[in-house]
Amino acid sequence: MNLDSARTLLRRHLREAWRRAVQTGRLIVGVPDYDTYVEHMRRAHPERAVMSYEAFFAERLEARYRGGGGRCC
Template sequence: MFEDVGKMGRYLGQAMRLMVGLPDYDTYVSHMRANHPGQPMMSYEDFFRERQEARYGGKGGSGRCC
C-alpha cells in the first residue's frame, strides 16, 4: 500500500511541476540512461536553461507574439 502512495506522490509531483513549467530532470536522466547510454548528459543547469529557452524562445527568437 505504501508503495502505491509513494508512486502516486511522485506522479502528482511530476504533474504539478509540468503544470507550472518546471522541467523534470530525473525523467530526462532516466530516459538518457535507458535510450541513449553512449551520449553525454546535460548537467541540471544546462538542462534547465535548454528547457527555458525551448519554452520561452531564447537564442535570437522570442517565441512569442508580444
C-alpha cells in the same frame, strides 16, 4: 494481509501519488521529468553526455518561451 503489509502498501501508494503530483506540477510550468530524461539518454544515447539537472532546467526554460503555441486566452 496483516496490518504491517497494509501499511507499507498504503505508504507506497501515497508516495506514488505524491511523485505524480510533483511531476504534474513541474510539467505544467514546462519542466518534464528529469529521471525519465536521464534514463532515456543512458538507454538510447550512451555515447552522449547527460546534462546536469541545472543545465536541463535551463535548457527547458529557454525552450518554453521560444515561441510556438504559447498559452490560451
